[in-house]
Amino acid sequence: MKAVVIVPTYNERDNIILLLNGILDALTPVRSHAVSILVVDDTSPDKTADVVRSYQKKHKNVFLLLGKKEGLGRALLRGMAYGRETMGAELFIQMDADLSHDPKVLPEFLEAIDRGADFVVGSRYIPGGSIPENWAVHRKIYSIIGNTIVRFGLGYSYVHDWTGGFRAYRHTYYDRLKSDLVRFSGYLFQIAFLHRSIMLGARVVEVPIHFTDRRFGHSKIAPSQYIRDVFHYVLRERMKSTFRSSFFRFCVVGTIGFIINTVVLEGFVRIGLHPVIGGMTGAELAIISNFILNNAWTFSERRIVGRRMIGKFIQFNTASIGAVIIQGGTIAAGTAMYGISSYRLFYLLGVGLGLIWNYTLYSRVIWKKH
Numbered sequence: 001m002k003a004v005v006i007v008p009t010y011n012e013r014d015n016i017i018l019l020l021n022g023i024l025d026a027l028t029p030v031r032s033h034a035v036s037i038l039v040v041d042d043t044s045p046d047k048t049a050d051v052v053r054s055y056q057k058k059h060k061n062v063f064l065l066l067g068k069k070e071g072l073g074r075a076l077l078r079g080m081a082y083g084r085e086t087m088g089a090e091l092f093i094q095m096d097a098d099l100s101h102d103p104k105v106l107p108e109f110l111e112a113i114d115r116g117a118d119f120v121v122g123s124r125y126i127p128g129g130s131i132p133e134n135w136a137v138h139r140k141i142y143s144i145i146g147n148t149i150v151r152f153g154l155g156y157s158y159v160h161d162w163t164g165g166f167r168a169y170r171h172t173y174y175d176r177l178k179s180d181l182v183r184f185s186g187y188l189f190q191i192a193f194l195h196r197s198i199m200l201g202a203r204v205v206e207v208p209i210h211f212t213d214r215r216f217g218h219s220k221i222a223p224s225q226y227i228r229d230v231f232h233y234v235l236r237e238r239m240k241s242t243f244r245s246s247f248f249r250f251c252v253v254g255t256i257g258f259i260i261n262t263v264v265l266e267g268f269v270r271i272g273l274h275p276v277i278g279g280m281t282g283a284e285l286a287i288i289s290n291f292i293l294n295n296a297w298t299f300s301e302r303r304i305v306g307r308r309m310i311g312k313f314i315q316f317n318t319a320s321i322g323a324v325i326i327q328g329g330t331i332a333a334g335t336a337m338y339g340i341s342s343y344r345l346f347y348l349l350g351v352g353l354g355l356i357w358n359y360t361l362y363s364r365v366i367w368k369k370h
């Protein structure tokens with residue numbers, strides 16, 4: 001495969017040659033992939049580019065792309081665009097320029113790809129991986145807590161290291177995500193790219209890495225801004241996935257049904273009709289509304305259409321009556337044991353049990369997956 005190692009740099013003149021040597025040493029013996037290196041420099045004031053240019057004279061597979069400073073995420077995207085358009089890249093490897101990432105593990109990344117991985121993540125938080133021992137305690141805590149929040153907040157706990165920048169991925173993820181990813185210009189890019197690739201179905205494999213603190217130059221991360229960005233991202237994605245979840249939608253639809261039921265009941269009573277007629281009409285109208293809305297929205301990806309709707313609607317009605325019976329039964333049993341004044345409590349319990357009943361039947365029977 002044609003592989004391009006992207007190395008973003010901003011003021012890394014004291015690191016870059018050592019890194020380039022390390023990458024070439026590690027990858028020259030690899031025969032299964034044709035590897036080039038692309039340094040993406042944001043016109044560093046320390047003239048990192050000059051150092052790279054002189055290195056290029058002796059190394060034909062080292063490339064340099066210059067741009068203006070727009071953040072790490074943008075630099076990576078620019079590098080990948082160049083890699084695709086000009087270098088024919090099929091695989092991207094990404095690593096920091098400051099010697100924090102050890103090029104010696106690169107062959108392992110490539111082996112993981114050969115075995116079918118789509119997205120290889122260099123991971124500090126799996127056995128065999130580590131963060132620097134000399135990091136101050138607060139840095140360790142930040143890193144561990146940040147990663148844990150992302151890991152569980154996004155709901156893909158099988159990936160342990162979300163924030164790092166030592167990775168390899170197939171070009172398809174860049175191709176499909178590039179326009180979406182321009183929004184993540186800074187360090188958040190790392191999280192967003194991995195997350196979105198997973199949502200597209202990428203098979204992730206983690207390879208343990210030791211992260212070493214940089215010796216030359218200094219970090220460009222702005223910690224407080226970064227932490228804020230990460231929180232926002234996780235929160236926003238969490239809300240999006242909740243909104244998309246069928247249980248949430250089922251509850252919204254149920255609430256609408258409940259309102260319809262109540263309004264009809266009260267309306268009928270007000271014009272002098274018997275509450276039983278109001279209650280039953282309201283219940284049936286609510287059931288119709290629930291059926292239509294659940295079909296159109298909650299279970300939209302398994303939507304029932306055409307003639308099958310009639311049979312399904314009858315099934316749905318029957319299932320919903322089950323919830324009514326559960327609710328009635330709960331109230332009856334509860335009030336028999338604890339007296340009539342306890343009816344509200346058992347009404348709520350009954351609603352809860354009915355909810356479970358309905359949701360189970362709707363998702364497993366009526367709109368069951370094929």
Ligand code: GDD
Nearest residue numbers: 008009010040042071072075096097098163165219220221
């Ligand atoms: N071209 C370009 N433009 N490169 C950049 C920019 C930029 O705006 N900002 C940072 N870089 C480069 C650096 O030169 C370095 O090679 C790499 O990106 C990582 O930047 P550091 O400044 O060394 O960041 P860090 O070590 O504090 O951040 C580490 O943790 C982050 C969060 O966990 C790195 O491992 C990051 O990759 C990681 O996202």
Ligand code: MN
Nearest residue numbers: 096098100214
């Ligand atoms: Mn660094």
